[in-house]
Amino acid sequence: MPHNQAHGDAHRIEVYTKVNDTTSMVMLKKLRSFGYDIEECKVVEVYTVNKDFGEKQLREIAEMLSNPVSQSYLLDSAVSSTTTPATSGLNFDFALEIGFLPGVTDNVASTAREEISELLKCKFENEESVHTSSLIFVSAAGVKDTGGTGSSSSPASALTEADILKIGNKLANSLIQRIHVKSHEKFAAERGMDVIVPKVNLQKPKAVSTVSLDLPEAELLKLGKEGILDEDGTRRGPLALDKDALEAIKTYFTGVGRDPTDIELESLAQTWSEHCKHTIFAAKIDDNEEGLYKGYIKRATKEIRAAKGDKDFCVSVFSDNSGGIIFDENWIITDKAETHNSPSALDPFGGAITGIIGVNRDTIGFGLGAKPIINKYGFCVGNPDDQEPIFRDKELTQEALPPKRILEGVIDGVNAGGNCSGIPTPQGFVYFDESYKGKPLVFVGTVGLIPKTINGKPSWEKEAKRDDKIVVIGGRVGQDGIHGATFSSEALTAGSPATAVQIGDPITQKKFSDAIVKEARDLELYNSITDNGAGGLSCSVAEMAKEVGGCEVNLETIPLKYPNLEPWKIWLSESQERMTLAVPPSKLQQFLELMSKRGVEATVIGEFNDSGRCIVNYNGQKIMDLDLEFLHNGLPRKKIKTTYTKPKTKEAKFDQPQDLTQTLLAMLARPNIASYEFITTQYDHNVQGGSILKPLQGKGRVNSPTSITKPFPETNRGIICSQGLNPKYSHIDTYHMAASAIDTAVRNVIAVGGTLDYLALMDNFCWCSSTESERLGQLKAACEAVYEYAVTYGAPYISGKDSMFNDFKGFDKQGKAIKISAVPTLLISSLGVLDDLTLAVSLDPKFAGDLIYILGETKDELGGSEYFDSMGEVAAGDVPKVDSKSAIQLYKKFRSAIEKRLISSALSPNIGGLGVTLAKKAIAGQLGMEIDLCNLSAGGIPRADHTLFSESQSRIVVTIDPKRQKEFEEHFADLPFGLLGHTTEDKNFIIKANNGDKPSEVILKTNIATLDQYYRKNYLA
């Protein structure tokens, strides 16, 4: 078992900041926000150098690691009795140290180790190592009543050790970090903190064991659900194999005449997992022989491509790590969106960072290797103010993280992953619903760029060849992420494996990404490449073996993070930042030399062949020998029966509020509508120099649902990205939920200047309880819309992904069993190309006196709306329905209006409807508005609140130059539109409406500053 070890040769270097110590100031704020009355605190960076250096060398190291202008350092905690120089006179009560658990990736330590090696021209041998931790000195002013955390009885003058432990547990994630506390007295008596070297000590493993499948049915099912029984009586964790799958495996091995080995069984479980094989989307569904994937999604793309004929822009769809479309005559752009929901529930930071850099590898793994150029995100979490604890276990010891903490963690994760990788992140959203409380949805996506041809050959084609060496590049293997694929195919419970947590290392990936995409690819040093994601090598190697017909791997050649890892774990580990390549023997030396020169670890682990088998050896012993055909196609196809009883909705019961001004302001402050600038500005969206339409627009900095990025400084062509989702509509009808998500993603692209002729889509289904026929019925209905609307719009799907079990099974604080299922959610991502960037239209009105129009019809459709949800009636009323025929007319006309430069600002109403759209536009332009709703094209809505907040789809609100009114109205003459009013120099925001036959009167009056204030309410404060 792993444990912490004090080590004789190890030394501590403590680096502290002397001036402007913002890190300590922010920590102080954070500790106070936990409810403790902290007087002061001081954060110190600690390097534990586990190598026997003398003092002179240690000084040199410390001087290199610290900045002499702003920092100083201490060696081996040379402390006096009451204070340390680091605390500069602070009379601390406790010292709290947070370090990593053994085996957890420590990026800073790896860098420090490299710096030390170069500085002293030395090598770290065997078990010599470097580790980092952070040391926090805390001095208490007293302890407040922290409202149920149990510290209220403490004396007013002191923090107890229990308090500090609690603080430590809040700051650290116990799945990956350790905490160590010393009181002032103990710290003084022992002259500082202990030297702790987190080291993984594993017993030398048995190479392999066999597993008998000749079991009673209950035992067999248990094996599938909870995993292989180890000698110590514990189970290894879910295989997620159902009865049919287990029977198929049993039959195969009966035929072979032996029991499977553990690695064979684990390998089959990974390859056959819902996560990898998408068994539900592949299943025969009711009478549909083709199933959801082939019968709806793939079919839509096939039909659209056929209809487009010469104008088909798809290059590679559904067959590779990403989908690819033509960008211009020389280049292809790729797109892929993933989810990383289960890991983010346990460790939000780790889940999100490995999510974003994982999807980057889907770009690097497209064809012969595309360069990641745009990152996208989407965070669906529970309500940020929800503090009600929920637990994973009946004993109430494993509390699930609250939504706010999950959100903070995932925001930080994408920050670290995207920013460090030098990929702009201009596109994303946050969305809140109580149903995401147990398991958040963390969407991550990446657009890539690759030349059409590489040395005259198509770049998207790749094929491993016989005798090619199997080469793995990037990070080393540890037990991180074991059972990731099978784990995400099950609901989140107490048994969910902690080893599924992973820490990302973006720089290791950046190094090989550059070496591959910017060098090795164009030198043609390899024949094929793929990502190591879910299932690790077991999936990537076996997947690539399909291209050639067989593979043989020697597991002992694989570089490990620590010795004695069991072979099945090496094979399955999802340790991050690795790619698998097929390198021809003639290019091997050149390839390995290039990788070495770029600081990338590359290792030959085996060979591809055409044996038809997937063979794995460990120290000369054959431990896996499976028929490749069985491994990939032996899983019996599921048959699914669905039902869908659509709820009968009633009219909403509440009356129109007296004060609509207050209603609008409250809507603006709702987290699903409010500004998320605090996320936008911490994600670099300018890197690579191609930011055009930005995530914040106008003088008033309003979040835009759409972004435009250009891949080349010297050209005028750009990539449009947007996203659409309307999960609350699923409460009423998943068909219309899906239709709205598609229309939203499409019209957002149209609103900035894109065209229907050049628009691709991606689908990400996040469903729940996907064994229940009703949930599957909802899924089928959504897929029907996914097919129909894509075909009508002529927008093909180029890639997609599904995550079918977004359920949390746990307990409330009384220990009562609860299940929280994420509302059926479909994220549609859109990808368009804009041929002239100067056509791009932003959402902010530009000048006072401009006319404000609405294009499209507003209907009384508030079912599933944010407004009805705010009134506690989310499932009342009619859900918005998309009339794609009239939408297409509008979208085509809109583009020609943009070409005539008639549109000076545009924003399409979505969540919150017209009222919110007008308010956002007013804030963005910092211009007042005078609006009269009586000119709305559709006159059929009696209530002003319904008119303001209906989420009718396919509408766009624009402002135009008043001199061009006639031209504009003639242009849109055949379509429903209404002149709503005009922008004003004064900063008042006034809406009038008519009541019956009476003349219009003011129903809402406020000003830009007030709108702004509500729009920017910080729901994380």
Added chain:
Amino acid sequence: MKPKVLVITGYGINCEEETAKCFNIAGAESEIVHINDIIDGSRKFKNYQIIAFPGGFSYGDDTGSGNAMANKITNNLKEDLLTYLKDDKLVIGICNGMQIMANLGLVPATDMKYGERQAAMMRNVNVKLECRWVYVKNVSKKCIWTKGIEMMHLPISHGEGNFYTEAEILQKMKDNDQVVFKFVNEDGSPANNQYPINPNGALEDIAGICDPTGKIFALMPHPERFNSFTNEDNWELKKETLIRAGQPLPTQGDGLRILRNGVEYFK
């Protein structure tokens, strides 16, 4: 003759491609070179007229932004670099490049003490990466790279841009005209350390500095990210203004002026 620009990359530097392209647009001939190819001698500093340290996250900011890359250069190439500086040549460092140069001691290098760390690029006051557009004012007559520039609108994106140095060094920098860019309001008035006009808390709103000769320039904003008219924050408003006035739309971005100054130096 086009000056040759060495654009350094490797270990997480990530702005090398757009920096190289923008130097080419500005009239130079740039080459992207991995730091290890300089260390192993296959490329040499002396064959270039300009060295550019682009932005990025070298070593993921581990052990302090720019510190690990600076250590790599100091531990392997210190003499070569100091020799390069003796010739009449230029160096520019952008964002992470500035952080690397501060750690290398290429700036401010008061008293011509090249190689001595005299300034620290500390964490932003709000301890988060800040990606936004800022206004900077040129207050230096000496810096080659900012000749003819009064004010600029440029994007920043960094987590550690909080410039700090001791009072004595700061005074020497001022005496020597080594403070180049300061964060200012849109009207050119001082930021006075007000967030977000000064986005990181930098001492005296300092956003860019040079060495005592004015040839070595380090700045936090990214001029290469303002390479075209359509890059600028709120360019859509300028576009609409020009369209209504019947004026043509410009194509190039203002940020190229800095790179062009470097290129012009060799003409």
